[in-house]
Amino acid sequence: MTRADTLAERHAYLEGGLAEVRCGRCGADVRARKLSPRHTSVQWSTRAERACAVLAAAAAAGGVTALVPTCPDLRDSIDRAVCEGRLAVSEGHLGAA
Numbered sequence: 001m002t003r004a005d006t007l008a009e010r011h012a013y014l015e016g017g018l019a020e021v022r023c024g025r026c027g028a029d030v031r032a033r034k035l036s037p038r039h040t041s042v043q044w045s046t047r048a049e050r051a052c053a054v055l056a057a058a059a060a061a062g063g064v065t066a067l068v069p070t071c072p073d074l075r076d077s078i079d080r081a082v083c084e085g086r087l088a089v090s091e092g093h094l095g096a097a
């Protein structure tokens with residue numbers, strides 16, 4: 001992957017309201033989007049699922065990661081990203097479908 005590709009990809013994610021957030025505890029990199037102040041959408045990569053102890057434990061217990069959409073530490077990291085302006089809350093998109 002070239003540097004230009006990476007930048008273009010990152011730009012596309014930002015356009016969609018997605019921002020990369022790293023879990024402050026386990027270091028898992030996920031893509032998060034704030035649909036509203038209370039609703040967060042998180043996209044887990046396979047590598048992030050393995051990196052996060054909470055997700056890995058859930059997966060080991062039967063692959064029920066869908067029931068554990070995030071770990072508490074990642075939630076804190078997302079909240080901090082919002083506070084620091086790294087993750088924008090994309091209000092106005094709810095109910096658009």
Ligand SMILES: [Zn+2]
Binds near residue numbers: 026028071
């Ligand atoms: Zn974590």
